[in-house]
Amino acid sequence: MSFYGFNEPFWGSLELHIYPDALAVVRDLRPDEPVILNRPHAARRAARFFIEKFPGKVLYAVKANPAPDLIQILWDAGVTHYDVASIAEVRLVRALLPEAVLCFMHPVKTAAAIREAYFEHGVRTFSLDTAEELAKIVDACRDPETGEAAADLRLCVRLRVSSEYSELSLASKFGCDLIEAPALLQEVRQHCDWLGVCFHVGSQAMTPFAFVQALDRTRAAIAEAGVVIDMIDVGGGFPSTYPGLEPPPLEDYFAIIARHFEALPIAYNAELWCEPGRALCAEYSSMIVQVTKRRGEELYINDGAYGALYDAAHVEWRFPVRALEDDLIEPLKDFSFYGPTCDDADYMKGPFALPGDIQAGDYIEIGMLGAYGAAMKTGFNGFGEAIVVMVADEPMASLYTGQRTREAVDNVVSLR
Numbered sequence: 088m089s090f091y092g093f094n095e096p097f098w099g100s101l102e103l104h105i106y107p108d109a110l111a112v113v114r115d116l117r118p119d120e121p122v123i124l125n126r127p128h129a130a131r132r133a134a135r136f137f138i139e140k141f142p143g144k145v146l147y148a149v150k151a152n153p154a155p156d157l158i159q160i161l162w163d164a165g166v167t168h169y170d171v172a173s174i175a176e177v178r179l180v181r182a183l184l185p186e187a188v189l190c191f192m193h194p195v196k197t198a199a200a201i202r203e204a205y206f207e208h209g210v211r212t213f214s215l216d217t218a219e220e221l222a223k224i225v226d227a228c229r230d231p232e233t234g235e236a237a238a239d240l241r242l243c244v245r246l247r248v249s250s251e252y253s254e255l256s257l258a259s260k261f262g263c264d265l266i267e268a269p270a271l272l273q274e275v276r277q278h279c280d281w282l283g284v285c286f287h288v289g290s291q292a293m294t295p296f297a298f299v300q301a302l303d304r305t306r307a308a309i310a311e312a313g314v315v316i317d318m319i320d321v322g323g324g325f326p327s328t329y330p331g332l333e334p335p336p337l338e339d340y341f342a343i344i345a346r347h348f349e350a351l352p353i354a355y356n357a358e359l360w361c362e363p364g365r366a367l368c369a370e371y372s373s374m375i376v377q378v379t380k381r382r383g384e385e386l387y388i389n390d391g392a393y394g395a396l397y398d399a400a401h402v403e404w405r406f407p408v409r410a411l412e413d414d415l416i417e418p419l420k421d422f423s424f425y426g427p428t429c430d431d432a433d434y435m436k437g438p439f440a441l442p443g444d445i446q447a448g449d450y451i452e453i454g455m456l457g458a459y460g461a462a463m464k465t466g467f468n469g470f471g472e473a474i475v476v477m478v479a480d481e482p483m484a485s486l487y488t489g490q491r492t493r494e495a496v497d498n499v500v501s502l503r
Protein backbone atom coordinates (compact mmCIF):
# COMPACT_ATOMS: atom_id res chain seq x y z
CA MET A 88 0.00 0.00 0.00
CA SER A 89 1.24 3.48 -0.70
CA PHE A 90 -0.06 6.90 0.20
CA TYR A 91 0.15 10.02 -1.89
CA GLY A 92 -0.17 13.65 -0.93
CA PHE A 93 -1.94 15.81 -3.49
CA ASN A 94 1.17 17.80 -4.28
CA GLU A 95 3.23 14.76 -5.11
CA PRO A 96 3.06 12.75 -8.30
CA PHE A 97 0.04 10.56 -8.03
CA TRP A 98 1.80 7.31 -8.77
CA GLY A 99 4.54 5.27 -7.14
CA SER A 100 5.64 1.78 -6.45
CA LEU A 101 3.18 -0.63 -4.98
CA GLU A 102 3.90 -3.09 -2.26
CA LEU A 103 3.32 -6.71 -3.01
CA HIS A 104 0.31 -7.12 -0.77
CA ILE A 105 -2.72 -7.91 -2.91
CA TYR A 106 -6.25 -7.72 -1.51
CA PRO A 107 -8.87 -10.14 -2.82
CA ASP A 108 -11.32 -7.33 -3.63
CA ALA A 109 -12.69 -3.90 -2.68
CA LEU A 110 -14.72 -5.26 0.23
CA ALA A 111 -11.59 -6.68 1.84
CA VAL A 112 -9.91 -3.28 1.49
CA VAL A 113 -12.82 -1.53 3.19
CA ARG A 114 -12.88 -4.05 6.04
CA ASP A 115 -9.14 -3.72 6.58
CA LEU A 116 -8.68 0.02 6.19
CA ARG A 117 -12.05 1.79 6.70
CA PRO A 118 -10.37 4.48 4.55
CA ASP A 119 -11.06 8.20 5.01
CA GLU A 120 -9.60 8.98 1.58
CA PRO A 121 -10.49 7.49 -1.80
CA VAL A 122 -8.63 4.26 -2.58
CA ILE A 123 -7.46 3.43 -6.11
CA LEU A 124 -7.61 -0.32 -6.77
CA ASN A 125 -5.28 -1.55 -9.48
CA ARG A 126 -5.63 -4.86 -11.32
CA PRO A 127 -2.37 -5.73 -13.05
CA HIS A 128 -3.89 -8.95 -14.41
CA ALA A 129 -6.56 -6.96 -16.28
CA ALA A 130 -4.03 -4.67 -18.00
CA ARG A 131 -1.84 -7.66 -18.88
CA ARG A 132 -4.81 -9.47 -20.39
CA ALA A 133 -5.80 -6.45 -22.50
CA ALA A 134 -2.25 -6.06 -23.80
CA ARG A 135 -1.97 -9.75 -24.70
CA PHE A 136 -5.33 -9.59 -26.47
CA PHE A 137 -4.26 -6.66 -28.66
CA ILE A 138 -0.82 -8.11 -29.38
CA GLU A 139 -2.26 -11.49 -30.36
CA LYS A 140 -5.33 -10.33 -32.27
CA PHE A 141 -4.69 -6.92 -33.79
CA PRO A 142 -3.31 -7.50 -37.31
CA GLY A 143 -0.39 -5.08 -36.86
CA LYS A 144 1.73 -3.27 -34.29
CA VAL A 145 0.22 -2.05 -31.02
CA LEU A 146 1.38 1.24 -29.49
CA TYR A 147 0.17 2.26 -26.03
CA ALA A 148 -1.13 5.87 -25.94
CA VAL A 149 0.49 6.96 -22.70
CA LYS A 150 -1.84 9.88 -21.97
CA ALA A 151 -4.71 7.50 -21.10
CA ASN A 152 -2.81 6.54 -17.94
CA PRO A 153 0.90 7.32 -17.47
CA ALA A 154 1.33 5.40 -14.20
CA PRO A 155 4.79 3.77 -14.27
CA ASP A 156 3.49 0.51 -12.80
CA LEU A 157 1.04 0.21 -15.67
CA ILE A 158 3.64 1.07 -18.31
CA GLN A 159 5.91 -1.63 -16.89
CA ILE A 160 3.05 -4.16 -16.94
CA LEU A 161 2.33 -3.39 -20.60
CA TRP A 162 6.02 -3.67 -21.52
CA ASP A 163 6.29 -7.01 -19.71
CA ALA A 164 3.21 -8.18 -21.64
CA GLY A 165 4.94 -7.35 -24.92
CA VAL A 166 4.02 -3.74 -25.79
CA THR A 167 7.26 -2.34 -27.26
CA HIS A 168 6.04 0.93 -28.85
CA TYR A 169 4.61 3.94 -27.02
CA ASP A 170 2.63 6.90 -28.35
CA VAL A 171 3.87 9.90 -26.37
CA ALA A 172 2.43 13.41 -26.72
CA SER A 173 4.63 15.67 -24.59
CA ILE A 174 8.30 15.90 -23.68
CA ALA A 175 7.35 14.92 -20.12
CA GLU A 176 5.82 11.69 -21.44
CA VAL A 177 8.93 11.09 -23.56
CA ARG A 178 11.18 11.46 -20.49
CA LEU A 179 8.90 9.35 -18.30
CA VAL A 180 8.71 6.37 -20.65
CA ARG A 181 12.38 6.60 -21.63
CA ALA A 182 13.45 6.57 -17.97
CA LEU A 183 11.34 3.48 -17.33
CA LEU A 184 11.99 1.62 -20.57
CA PRO A 185 15.39 2.30 -22.17
CA GLU A 186 14.60 -0.09 -25.05
CA ALA A 187 11.09 1.07 -25.93
CA VAL A 188 10.33 2.71 -29.28
CA LEU A 189 8.80 6.13 -28.61
CA CYS A 190 6.63 7.83 -31.22
CA PHE A 191 5.90 11.53 -30.72
CA MET A 192 2.35 11.61 -32.07
CA HIS A 193 1.16 15.05 -30.98
CA PRO A 194 0.91 17.06 -34.23
CA VAL A 195 1.88 20.36 -32.54
CA LYS A 196 5.17 20.33 -30.63
CA THR A 197 7.75 22.89 -29.56
CA ALA A 198 11.12 22.91 -31.33
CA ALA A 199 12.82 22.30 -27.98
CA ALA A 200 10.66 19.22 -27.31
CA ILE A 201 11.40 17.81 -30.78
CA ARG A 202 15.15 18.45 -30.39
CA GLU A 203 15.36 16.82 -26.97
CA ALA A 204 13.24 13.85 -28.11
CA TYR A 205 15.40 13.29 -31.19
CA PHE A 206 18.88 13.89 -29.77
CA GLU A 207 18.50 12.70 -26.17
CA HIS A 208 15.79 10.05 -26.24
CA GLY A 209 16.20 8.41 -29.62
CA VAL A 210 12.77 9.42 -30.95
CA ARG A 211 12.57 9.12 -34.76
CA THR A 212 8.83 8.96 -35.39
CA PHE A 213 6.90 12.24 -35.33
CA SER A 214 3.42 13.20 -36.49
CA LEU A 215 2.42 16.49 -38.11
CA ASP A 216 -0.53 18.07 -39.86
CA THR A 217 0.92 21.21 -41.46
CA ALA A 218 3.91 22.29 -43.58
CA GLU A 219 4.96 24.57 -40.66
CA GLU A 220 5.27 21.59 -38.34
CA LEU A 221 7.23 19.72 -41.00
CA ALA A 222 9.71 22.60 -41.24
CA LYS A 223 9.94 22.74 -37.45
CA ILE A 224 10.73 19.02 -37.19
CA VAL A 225 13.26 19.08 -40.02
CA ASP A 226 15.04 22.11 -38.53
CA ALA A 227 15.01 20.84 -34.94
CA CYS A 228 16.62 17.56 -35.99
CA ARG A 229 19.47 19.06 -38.10
CA ASP A 230 22.98 18.12 -37.09
CA PRO A 231 24.03 21.01 -34.80
CA GLU A 232 27.58 20.97 -36.23
CA THR A 233 27.05 20.54 -39.95
CA GLY A 234 23.48 21.79 -40.29
CA GLU A 235 22.71 18.68 -42.31
CA ALA A 236 19.13 17.41 -42.25
CA ALA A 237 18.44 14.15 -40.41
CA ALA A 238 18.25 11.16 -42.75
CA ASP A 239 16.38 8.87 -40.38
CA LEU A 240 13.11 10.70 -39.70
CA ARG A 241 9.93 8.65 -39.77
CA LEU A 242 7.06 11.06 -40.33
CA CYS A 243 3.30 10.56 -40.10
CA VAL A 244 0.77 12.92 -41.59
CA ARG A 245 -2.26 13.24 -39.35
CA LEU A 246 -5.47 13.28 -41.32
CA ARG A 247 -8.65 14.84 -40.00
CA VAL A 248 -11.41 12.24 -39.90
CA SER A 249 -14.94 12.19 -38.56
CA SER A 250 -15.65 11.54 -34.87
CA GLU A 251 -19.31 10.96 -35.50
CA TYR A 252 -19.30 7.35 -34.29
CA SER A 253 -17.38 8.09 -31.08
CA GLU A 254 -18.37 9.33 -27.66
CA LEU A 255 -15.52 11.84 -27.36
CA SER A 256 -14.52 13.84 -30.42
CA LEU A 257 -10.94 14.40 -31.52
CA ALA A 258 -12.02 15.82 -34.87
CA SER A 259 -11.80 19.57 -34.58
CA LYS A 260 -8.37 20.14 -33.07
CA PHE A 261 -5.90 18.19 -35.19
CA GLY A 262 -5.53 16.70 -38.62
CA CYS A 263 -5.11 18.14 -42.07
CA ASP A 264 -8.16 18.30 -44.28
CA LEU A 265 -8.53 15.90 -47.15
CA ILE A 266 -8.18 18.76 -49.60
CA GLU A 267 -4.72 19.68 -48.30
CA ALA A 268 -3.50 16.17 -47.55
CA PRO A 269 -2.14 15.21 -51.01
CA ALA A 270 0.19 18.24 -51.23
CA LEU A 271 1.36 17.78 -47.66
CA LEU A 272 2.04 14.07 -48.21
CA GLN A 273 4.11 14.90 -51.32
CA GLU A 274 6.09 17.51 -49.42
CA VAL A 275 6.73 15.31 -46.38
CA ARG A 276 7.83 12.44 -48.64
CA GLN A 277 10.79 14.57 -49.74
CA HIS A 278 12.08 14.76 -46.16
CA CYS A 279 11.87 11.16 -45.02
CA ASP A 280 12.44 7.59 -46.14
CA TRP A 281 9.50 6.34 -44.18
CA LEU A 282 6.12 8.01 -44.48
CA GLY A 283 2.98 7.15 -42.57
CA VAL A 284 -0.60 8.34 -42.42
CA CYS A 285 -2.34 8.50 -39.05
CA PHE A 286 -5.72 9.59 -37.73
CA HIS A 287 -7.91 9.31 -34.65
CA VAL A 288 -11.59 8.48 -34.98
CA GLY A 289 -12.43 9.84 -31.50
CA SER A 290 -12.40 8.03 -28.20
CA GLN A 291 -14.80 5.17 -27.40
CA ALA A 292 -15.77 4.49 -31.01
CA MET A 293 -19.03 2.59 -30.67
CA THR A 294 -18.91 0.87 -34.06
CA PRO A 295 -16.11 -0.54 -36.24
CA PHE A 296 -17.48 1.56 -39.11
CA ALA A 297 -15.79 4.56 -37.50
CA PHE A 298 -12.56 3.12 -38.92
CA VAL A 299 -14.08 2.44 -42.33
CA GLN A 300 -14.87 6.10 -43.01
CA ALA A 301 -11.38 7.07 -41.81
CA LEU A 302 -9.66 4.46 -43.99
CA ASP A 303 -11.77 5.59 -46.97
CA ARG A 304 -10.48 9.12 -46.47
CA THR A 305 -6.96 7.77 -46.14
CA ARG A 306 -7.34 5.94 -49.42
CA ALA A 307 -8.53 9.09 -51.18
CA ALA A 308 -5.61 11.13 -49.84
CA ILE A 309 -3.01 8.54 -50.82
CA ALA A 310 -4.46 7.97 -54.30
CA GLU A 311 -4.51 11.70 -54.95
CA ALA A 312 -0.97 12.23 -53.63
CA GLY A 313 0.51 9.33 -55.58
CA VAL A 314 3.32 8.78 -53.07
CA VAL A 315 4.61 5.59 -51.48
CA ILE A 316 3.16 5.05 -47.99
CA ASP A 317 5.04 2.84 -45.54
CA MET A 318 2.67 2.81 -42.61
CA ILE A 319 -0.99 3.34 -41.72
CA ASP A 320 -1.74 4.16 -38.10
CA VAL A 321 -5.43 3.82 -37.24
CA GLY A 322 -4.91 5.57 -33.90
CA GLY A 323 -6.93 4.98 -30.76
CA GLY A 324 -10.67 4.99 -30.21
CA PHE A 325 -10.98 1.29 -29.42
CA PRO A 326 -13.75 1.14 -26.84
CA SER A 327 -14.06 -0.22 -23.36
CA THR A 328 -17.40 -1.15 -21.84
CA TYR A 329 -19.50 1.05 -19.54
CA PRO A 330 -23.18 1.12 -18.55
CA GLY A 331 -25.11 2.23 -21.64
CA LEU A 332 -21.96 2.08 -23.81
CA GLU A 333 -21.53 -1.63 -24.53
CA PRO A 334 -19.64 -1.94 -27.83
CA PRO A 335 -19.42 -4.84 -30.27
CA PRO A 336 -16.45 -7.22 -29.71
CA LEU A 337 -13.00 -5.83 -30.49
CA GLU A 338 -12.41 -8.69 -32.92
CA ASP A 339 -15.00 -7.08 -35.19
CA TYR A 340 -12.99 -3.82 -35.21
CA PHE A 341 -9.79 -5.70 -35.98
CA ALA A 342 -11.38 -7.67 -38.83
CA ILE A 343 -12.84 -4.60 -40.54
CA ILE A 344 -9.60 -2.65 -40.15
CA ALA A 345 -7.59 -5.54 -41.65
CA ARG A 346 -9.91 -5.81 -44.66
CA HIS A 347 -9.84 -2.10 -45.45
CA PHE A 348 -6.10 -1.83 -44.81
CA GLU A 349 -5.40 -4.58 -47.33
CA ALA A 350 -7.35 -2.70 -49.99
CA LEU A 351 -5.25 0.49 -49.67
CA PRO A 352 -2.88 1.57 -52.45
CA ILE A 353 0.26 1.35 -50.30
CA ALA A 354 3.70 -0.31 -50.32
CA TYR A 355 3.42 -4.12 -50.36
CA ASN A 356 5.34 -4.26 -47.07
CA ALA A 357 3.52 -1.31 -45.46
CA GLU A 358 2.91 -1.65 -41.75
CA LEU A 359 -0.38 -1.32 -39.89
CA TRP A 360 -0.29 0.33 -36.46
CA CYS A 361 -2.84 1.18 -33.79
CA GLU A 362 -2.53 3.38 -30.70
CA PRO A 363 -5.06 2.26 -28.10
CA GLY A 364 -5.17 4.13 -24.82
CA ARG A 365 -8.54 3.47 -23.23
CA ALA A 366 -8.90 -0.15 -24.37
CA LEU A 367 -5.57 -1.16 -22.80
CA CYS A 368 -6.10 0.41 -19.39
CA ALA A 369 -9.80 1.09 -18.63
CA GLU A 370 -10.09 -2.20 -16.76
CA TYR A 371 -6.87 -1.62 -14.80
CA SER A 372 -8.32 0.57 -12.02
CA SER A 373 -11.41 1.14 -9.96
CA MET A 374 -11.85 3.36 -6.91
CA ILE A 375 -13.40 3.14 -3.46
CA VAL A 376 -15.18 6.32 -2.35
CA GLN A 377 -17.08 7.08 0.83
CA VAL A 378 -20.47 8.76 1.07
CA THR A 379 -20.02 11.87 3.23
CA LYS A 380 -23.64 13.05 3.11
CA ARG A 381 -26.95 12.08 1.56
CA ARG A 382 -29.51 14.61 0.36
CA GLY A 383 -32.46 12.81 -1.16
CA GLU A 384 -31.18 11.05 -4.26
CA GLU A 385 -27.90 12.97 -4.24
CA LEU A 386 -24.86 11.41 -2.62
CA TYR A 387 -21.91 13.57 -1.59
CA ILE A 388 -18.76 11.50 -2.06
CA ASN A 389 -15.06 12.14 -1.43
CA ASP A 390 -13.87 12.15 -5.06
CA GLY A 391 -15.25 13.92 -8.09
CA ALA A 392 -14.79 16.12 -11.17
CA TYR A 393 -11.29 17.22 -10.14
CA GLY A 394 -10.38 13.71 -9.08
CA ALA A 395 -10.75 10.47 -10.98
CA LEU A 396 -14.31 11.27 -12.11
CA TYR A 397 -13.64 14.00 -14.68
CA ASP A 398 -15.59 12.21 -17.42
CA ALA A 399 -18.50 11.44 -15.09
CA ALA A 400 -18.86 15.19 -14.50
CA HIS A 401 -17.91 16.71 -17.84
CA VAL A 402 -19.36 14.26 -20.34
CA GLU A 403 -21.87 12.54 -18.04
CA TRP A 404 -20.11 9.21 -18.37
CA ARG A 405 -21.88 6.52 -16.32
CA PHE A 406 -19.27 4.38 -14.66
CA PRO A 407 -20.43 1.11 -13.05
CA VAL A 408 -20.93 1.28 -9.27
CA ARG A 409 -21.56 -1.11 -6.41
CA ALA A 410 -22.13 -0.62 -2.68
CA LEU A 411 -19.49 -2.17 -0.43
CA GLU A 412 -21.74 -2.83 2.57
CA ASP A 413 -23.40 -6.07 3.66
CA ASP A 414 -26.34 -4.53 5.50
CA LEU A 415 -28.03 -2.59 2.70
CA ILE A 416 -31.29 -4.32 1.89
CA GLU A 417 -33.41 -1.96 -0.20
CA PRO A 418 -33.69 -2.40 -3.98
CA LEU A 419 -31.48 -0.35 -6.29
CA LYS A 420 -32.38 3.27 -6.89
CA ASP A 421 -30.87 5.91 -9.16
CA PHE A 422 -28.54 8.45 -7.55
CA SER A 423 -26.37 11.34 -8.71
CA PHE A 424 -23.11 12.35 -7.02
CA TYR A 425 -21.55 15.53 -5.71
CA GLY A 426 -17.76 15.56 -5.38
CA PRO A 427 -15.85 17.06 -2.43
CA THR A 428 -14.91 20.53 -3.76
CA CYS A 429 -16.90 23.70 -3.06
CA ASP A 430 -18.30 24.41 -6.54
CA ASP A 431 -21.44 23.22 -8.29
CA ALA A 432 -19.42 21.94 -11.26
CA ASP A 433 -18.24 19.06 -9.08
CA TYR A 434 -21.43 17.17 -9.93
CA MET A 435 -21.93 13.82 -11.62
CA LYS A 436 -25.40 13.30 -12.98
CA GLY A 437 -25.25 9.54 -13.45
CA PRO A 438 -27.64 7.89 -12.87
CA PHE A 439 -25.74 5.52 -10.61
CA ALA A 440 -27.83 2.61 -9.31
CA LEU A 441 -27.22 1.84 -5.62
CA PRO A 442 -29.27 0.34 -2.76
CA GLY A 443 -32.06 2.73 -1.68
CA ASP A 444 -30.92 2.72 1.97
CA ILE A 445 -27.32 3.81 1.27
CA GLN A 446 -26.24 6.59 3.63
CA ALA A 447 -23.36 8.71 4.90
CA GLY A 448 -20.39 6.58 5.96
CA ASP A 449 -21.08 3.82 3.41
CA TYR A 450 -18.48 2.89 0.81
CA ILE A 451 -18.96 2.55 -2.96
CA GLU A 452 -16.72 1.01 -5.61
CA ILE A 453 -16.69 2.88 -8.93
CA GLY A 454 -15.37 0.72 -11.76
CA MET A 455 -13.54 1.12 -15.08
CA LEU A 456 -11.45 4.13 -14.06
CA GLY A 457 -8.10 3.01 -15.44
CA ALA A 458 -8.35 5.21 -18.54
CA TYR A 459 -8.69 8.98 -18.23
CA GLY A 460 -9.74 8.45 -14.59
CA ALA A 461 -7.12 7.56 -12.01
CA ALA A 462 -4.60 9.47 -14.16
CA MET A 463 -6.57 12.73 -14.02
CA LYS A 464 -6.69 13.30 -10.26
CA THR A 465 -5.74 16.83 -9.22
CA GLY A 466 -5.19 18.42 -5.83
CA PHE A 467 -7.75 21.18 -6.44
CA ASN A 468 -9.28 22.59 -3.27
CA GLY A 469 -7.07 20.40 -1.09
CA PHE A 470 -8.72 17.16 -2.13
CA GLY A 471 -7.03 14.51 -4.22
CA GLU A 472 -5.14 12.39 -1.74
CA ALA A 473 -5.62 8.70 -2.32
CA ILE A 474 -4.34 5.35 -1.24
CA VAL A 475 -3.33 2.89 -3.97
CA VAL A 476 -3.59 -0.88 -3.52
CA MET A 477 -3.71 -3.94 -5.75
CA VAL A 478 -6.70 -6.26 -5.89
CA ALA A 479 -7.05 -9.72 -7.43
CA ASP A 480 -10.70 -9.82 -8.49
CA GLU A 481 -12.14 -9.18 -11.93
CA PRO A 482 -12.91 -5.63 -13.10
CA MET A 483 -16.60 -4.69 -12.91
CA ALA A 484 -16.87 -5.25 -16.68
CA SER A 485 -14.49 -6.67 -19.26
CA LEU A 486 -14.10 -6.91 -23.00
CA TYR A 487 -11.51 -9.64 -22.57
CA THR A 488 -13.21 -12.44 -20.66
CA GLY A 489 -14.65 -14.10 -23.73
CA GLN A 490 -18.26 -13.09 -23.13
CA ARG A 491 -19.49 -11.11 -26.10
CA THR A 492 -21.65 -8.31 -24.76
CA ARG A 493 -23.31 -7.88 -28.16
CA GLU A 494 -23.51 -10.71 -30.64
CA ALA A 495 -22.33 -9.17 -33.87
CA VAL A 496 -21.59 -5.93 -35.58
CA ASP A 497 -24.69 -3.80 -35.93
CA ASN A 498 -25.72 -3.40 -39.52
CA VAL A 499 -27.42 -0.17 -38.69
CA VAL A 500 -25.00 2.57 -37.77
CA SER A 501 -27.18 4.83 -35.68
CA LEU A 502 -25.12 5.82 -32.67
CA ARG A 503 -25.33 9.52 -31.99
Ligand SMILES: *Cc1c(COP(=O)(O)O)cnc(C)c1O
Pocket residue numbers: 148150151170192193287289290291322323324325362363364365366458
Ligand atom coordinates in the same frame (compact mmCIF):
# COMPACT_ATOMS: atom_id res chain seq x y z
C1 LIG B 1 -5.63 10.08 -27.08
C2 LIG B 1 -4.93 9.50 -28.23
C3 LIG B 1 -4.90 8.11 -28.41
C4 LIG B 1 -5.64 7.14 -27.50
O1 LIG B 1 -7.02 7.24 -27.68
P1 LIG B 1 -8.03 6.21 -27.00
O2 LIG B 1 -9.36 6.69 -27.44
O3 LIG B 1 -7.82 6.30 -25.54
O4 LIG B 1 -7.72 4.85 -27.52
C5 LIG B 1 -4.20 7.60 -29.48
N1 LIG B 1 -3.55 8.41 -30.36
C6 LIG B 1 -3.55 9.76 -30.22
C7 LIG B 1 -2.83 10.58 -31.21
C8 LIG B 1 -4.25 10.35 -29.17
O5 LIG B 1 -4.29 11.68 -29.05
